[in-house]
Amino acid sequence: MIDKLLAFFPEKAYCLVLAYDPDGLLNEEGFLSALKGRRYRLICEHDPIILRQRIETAKPINADQPLIVRTEEPFNTLPYDLWQSGVKIELGLHHFFPTLDYPTLQQLTPQHFWRLSQIEQPVKRIGAQKTAIFILQNVFKLNLDEMQTREDWLAWLDEFHQSWDSIAEIFVALILEHPNAQQLTNLKSLLIDRSAFQAYLQNEWGDYVEGHFVKEASIAYQVDFARNMKLQHLIGRAVSQGRMSPIQIPDKLRLPYWAKPGVIGSWEDRKARRIQELEEILSTQDLEQLSQSRWDAWQKLAWRFAEYQSLTAKRTPEEHISTHIDQINQSFMNWLKDHYAALATQSLPKPHHLMHVLQWIAYQRRKKSLDKTALIVMDGLSLADWYSIRAKWQPRNPDWSIEERSVLAQIPTITAISRQALVSGLRPIDFADTFMHNRFEGKRWQTFWQDQNLSAESCFYAHYHSNENSDWIDQPHLKSVCLIDNTLDEIMHNTTQGNQEFYASLEIWLANESKRLEKTIDQLLAKGFSVTLSSDHGHIQAQGFGNVSEGITAITRGKRARIYSDRNLAEKYQKQKEGSALWQNDGLLPNDIVALMPSKAQAFAPDGKIVVAHGGMSMQEMIVPLIQIKKDFTK
Numbered sequence: 266m267i268d269k270l271l272a273f274f275p276e277k278a279y280c281l282v283l284a285y286d287p288d289g290l291l292n293e294e295g296f297l298s299a300l301k302g303r304r305y306r307l308i309c310e311h312d313p314i315i316l317r318q319r320i321e322t323a324k325p326i327n328a329d330q331p332l333i334v335r336t337e338e339p340f341n342t343l344p345y346d347l348w349q350s351g352v353k354i355e356l357g358l359h360h361f362f363p364t365l366d367y368p369t370l371q372q373l374t375p376q377h378f379w380r381l382s383q384i385e386q387p388v389k390r391i392g393a394q395k396t397a398i399f400i401l402q403n404v405f406k407l408n409l410d411e412m413q414t415r416e417d418w419l420a421w422l423d424e425f426h427q428s429w430d431s432i433a434e435i436f437v438a439l440i441l442e443h444p445n446a447q448q449l450t451n452l453k454s455l456l457i458d459r460s461a462f463q464a465y466l467q468n469e470w471g472d473y474v475e476g477h478f479v480k481e482a483s484i485a486y487q488v489d490f491a492r493n494m495k496l497q498h499l500i501g502r503a504v505s506q507g508r509m510s511p512i513q514i515p516d517k518l519r520l521p522y523w524a525k526p527g528v529i530g531s532w533e534d535r536k537a538r539r540i541q542e543l544e545e546i547l548s549t550q551d552l553e554q555l556s557q558s559r560w561d562a563w564q565k566l567a568w569r570f571a572e573y574q575s576l577t578a579k580r581t582p583e584e585h586i587s588t589h590i591d592q593i594n595q596s597f598m599n600w601l602k603d604h605y606a607a608l609a610t611q612s613l614p615k616p617h618h619l620m621h622v623l624q625w626i627a628y629q630r631r632k633k634s635l636d637k638t639a640l641i642v643m644d645g646l647s648l649a650d651w652y653s654i655r656a657k658w659q660p661r662n663p664d665w666s667i668e669e670r671s672v673l674a675q676i677p678t679i680t681a682i683s684r685q686a687l688v689s690g691l692r693p694i695d696f697a698d699t700f701m702h703n704r705f706e707g708k709r710w711q712t713f714w715q716d717q718n719l720s721a722e723s724c725f726y727a728h729y730h731s732n733e734n735s736d737w738i739d740q741p742h743l744k745s746v747c748l749i750d751n752t753l754d755e756i757m758h759n760t761t762q763g764n765q766e767f768y769a770s771l772e773i774w775l776a777n778e779s780k781r782l783e784k785t786i787d788q789l790l791a792k793g794f795s796v797t798l799s800s801d802h803g804h805i806q807a808q809g810f811g812n813v814s815e816g817i818t819a820i821t822r823g824k825r826a827r828i829y830s831d832r833n834l835a836e837k838y839q840k841q842k843e844g845s846a847l848w849q850n851d852g853l854l855p856n857d858i859v860a861l862m863p864s865k866a867q868a869f870a871p872d873g874k875i876v877v878a879h880g881g882m883s884m885q886e887m888i889v890p891l892i893q894i895k896k897d898f899t900k
Contacts (some may be wrong), residue, residue, distance in 0.1 A: 266361060266382030267296045273354050276303045277328045281295075283343060283351035284335045288358045293337050293375040294559055297607030306852055307610050309335040313344055315695075316603065320347075322694055322856060335610075362386060366396035372433035373400070374614060380404050397439050405432065412445040415488055418452065419466060420495035423503065426459045429561050431614060460668050467509050470500065474528055478520060489723040491521070498630075499890070501526035505542050506565075507572055511535070536576060543573040548589050555596045560608060560617065563597065564671050566886040572650030578649070578768035591865060594883045598846070598864060601882055605676065606851045609692070618673050619683055619801065620853075622891065623690035626797055627717050637794040639746040641729075641786065642687060644680060645754035645879065647803030650771060651890040657775045658783060665790075670891040675800045676848055677826035677860040678879050678886045684801035688726075688747055689713060697855040701828075706749075714745045729782065738788050746794065750782060759805050763875040764806045790896040798892040804877050805885040809870030810863070813838045824868040826880030827861040835859040842869075848882075 268292060274282065282305075283885035284291060291297070291307065300307065305324055310316040312464050312563045316334070326332045340348055358370040358378070373381070377400075384403040391399065401407045405425065412418055425432075437456060446452050455462045469488040477491075490496045503509040504526050511529040520528065529535055546569050557560070570590070612621035613628050626638055646654075648671065655667065675683040675693055681701050689696060699705045707726035714724045725737060725742035728751065737743070754775060760767045789796050805825070812825060829835040832849065839845050839861055848860040862881045863869075870876050879886050 267293070267299055269361065270296050270356070271299055271303070271719040273356070274300060274303060274305055274333070276332075277302060277331075279331050280327050281347070281351040282331065282333045282354055282459075283340060283347065284333050284354045286335050286336075286338055286356045286358060287337045288356070288371060288378075289337075289375055290356050290358070290361075290378060291333070292611045293379050294604065294608065294611070297381060297610060298603045301607055303331075304329065304363045305331050305333055307335055309337075309610060311338075317344065318528045318695075323852070335833060361588075364388065364390045365399065365810045366391065369393050369396040369400065369435065372435050373404070374431060375611070376430075377404050384546050394439075397436060401436060401439065405430075405436070406438070409440065409443040409445055412443075412448065414492070415448045416490070416493035416496055418449050419469070419488060420493055420499060422455055422462055423466065423499050425456075425744060426462055427506075427508075429459075430565065457822065458666075458668070460666060463508055466503070470509060470527060471512050474514065474524075478518050478524070478528075479514060490524070497523035500524065505546065507569065512540075515693070531860070540573065540576050543569055543576070544583075544586055547573060547593070548586060550589070550593055550594055552596050555593065556599055558600070560604065563600065563884075564888065566593070567648055567671060568669075570884060572652050573894045574647075574649035574764075575652035575768075578653070593863065594866070596887075597884050597887070598882045601676070601887070605673065606853065608673065609851075609853055615670070616672050616891065618686070619675055619799070619889070620690060620692055621688040621798070622672065622687055622799060623713050625692055626795075627713075629795070633795075635795045637744050637746075637792065639748070639794040639796045640688070640800045641748045641750065641782075641796065642684060643753055643798065643800050644684060644749060644751045645757050645802060645804055646800035646890060647885055648755060648888060648890055649885070651892070653768065653771055654775060654779070657779070660822070662783060662787065664897045666895040666897060668893040668895070670893075671888050672799070672891050674800075674887050674889050675853065676851065676882060676887070677823070677828065677862060678802035678881065679823050679826055679828075681799055684749075685709070687799065688749075688802055692853045693854050694853060700855060700858070707747075710745075710747045719744050728786070735785050735788060737816075738785070738792060743792075746789065748785070752778070759875050760877045761875075765879060767804075767806075767877050786894060790894065796894040798890070798894060800889040802879045803886045804879045805866055805881065805883050805890055806875065806877050807863070807866045807868035807870075807881075809872055809874035809876065810842065810844075810867040811872050812869050813841055813861075823880040824876055824878035825886070826869050827869060829861065830857050832859050835861050846882075 290841040291780065297307070308316065308319050308323065310319055314607050323332050334347065334351065336343060338480065340353055359367050359784065362370055362381065381400065387399065401409065401731065405419055412421065437453065440446055440456065441453060449455060455465055473488060473490050488502065500523060504511050509527070511527055513531055514528045515531050517530060550566065608617040611617050612624045616622050616625040626640065630638055659665065659667065675686045681703055685696055685706055686693055688706050690713045691709065693700065696709065710726045711721055711724040715721060722741050725743055725745070726747045756767060756770045756774070760770070786796055803806055805827065827838065835847055839847055842863070844864045844867065845861055846864045848862065849858065850856065866883065868876050868878050
């Protein structure tokens with residue numbers, strides 16, 4: 266399919282292309298990366314004023330630097346001068362899948378289109394019902410007639426949720442209508458809620474171990490893991506990937522080989538075993554394969570790495586692990602060159618960049634008819650920090666349902682850029698006038714929600730302090746709330762002894778002050794707010810490799826990023842620091858901005874000095890948590 270799409274966009278053939286793409290075919294990740302290789306740039310903007318602004322910032326537009334304006338509306342809705350001068354290309358699912366039902370195809374995501382294109386299509390045209398069944402079987406790998414037992418369902422659900430996938434209501438309804446769906450009474454919630462499925466699987470495995478191995482059937486269990494080979498393989502894989510925890514057993518029991526990874530003896534060190542499992546995952550990564558991976562693969566690896574960081578925060582990793590992590594980060598930075606800008610064009614149905622988060626929250630609000638929404642920005646929160654925080658918060662708040670995602674921070678990962686993009690929903694180039702400070706965040710938050718038809722009075726923005734009261738929660742007109750918590754960022758910048766000191770300070774905060782923030786979240790949930798928690802950037806422990814002798818030529822002088830408005834100067838200072846990289850012209854930063862960042866875990870600081878900092882392009886800084894917190898009021 267990618268090759269067929271690329272055929273519409275030959276190299277150096279066009280200057281300006283208008284692409285009518287109502288089905289989002291151009292949003293497929295692999296295609297966007299290939300398109301970038303042909304030097305095409307892509308703009309998709311509904312607002313005609315902002316569209317013109319983006320076209321202006323994209324100039325010059327020529328055969329060497331062609332521009333695609335993607336529209337989901339007919340060509341005649343575009344400004345007349347564009348309509349008159351651009352080459353018009355019409356794309357649609359029916360061109361690529363002519364024998365399948367078009368309305369049913371429209372329920373799929375770009376990732377689904379890519380999978381579907383790998384499958385041999387029906388020779389003759391089929392209707393809506395048969396198209397949905399065909400898609401279930403070939404895209405979602407689900408043959409309903411084969412789902413004879415609850416074990417079959419659990420094995421498929423695990424494969425489905427491993428893909429970080431989504432599924433439209435039309436397919437959910439078809440699944441639930443099938444007689445075999447009765448095997449699981451709670452199938453719908455297990456299908457649409459990954460966290461609910463993982464909790465269910467964990468409980469079922471615990472009951473099975475207790476009833477089958479420990480007390481030998483004195484405890485009833487519903488799922489017989491021994492009946493299904495896929496479930497047997499699932500146990501070790503799910504524990505290794507952190508989706509399940511091993512069940513503690515009191516004695517050394519005689520267990521089948523497949524069950525051993527899913528249990529742990531009371532005499533064993535659980536933490537040490539998990540660290541060993543994660544070191545195996547990290548040290549066996551194929552670096553060449555990683556460089557060709559899709560975003561989903563990087564997210565999964567980042568979560569495993571974050572778990573490892575959280576568990577080993579108080580010790581220095583072994584040299585071979587540190588070396589391999591450095592190599593993984595180098596692969597990630599190379600991957601960013603081809604995928605970062607491409608993923609910036611995809612905001613829905615799931616966000617990829619921080620600047621997409623507000624659009625995604627607004628989309629969720631419309632889709633689920635939510636009235637109130639709250640965004641809590643924990644400045645500096647990394648995935649590893651979130652592991653530590655969740656370990657404390659979840660037991661203290663057992664009625665919270667926590668759903669985890671991750672997104673890319675903006676490059677360079679400094680607060681003035683990344684946090685401003687998060688709370689405004691804008692690209693950095695769109696707030697070039699306030700590019701290096703955050704003083705207008707509250708106004709930009711309000712402007713976004715006013716564009717979503719909320720009044721200015723219903724929008725609340727504030728910096729959160731644990732010692733202040735939260736009477737504002739009781740204001741009856743509130744509809745959108747943004748709270749900025751700088752605690753972690755302040756801990757980071759005050760750290761002088763590296764990660765060990767940082768995580769020791771984080772533990773102190775979790776034991777005391779964080780309870781106030783938890784209470785605020787609980788109050789928001791009780792008031793009917795949907796609560797999203799995210800971060801503007803993560804952080805990394807880095808070693809100083811000397812400061813740059815630059816006088817007053819840099820716009821900003823972070824430990825992990827220097828920003829210049831003159832490329833010649835940036836190149837001059839890059840030569841002073843071997844191993845540093847320049848970043849510019851990604852379509853998101855202002856055109857005259859150049860960022861200089863270390864390629865390794867190094868910092869613009871005195872030689873040998875250990876710092877905890879942010880600004881660069883490592884996984885630790887770039888991939889940040891996006892968390893939704895809900896509350897079960899029946900508990």
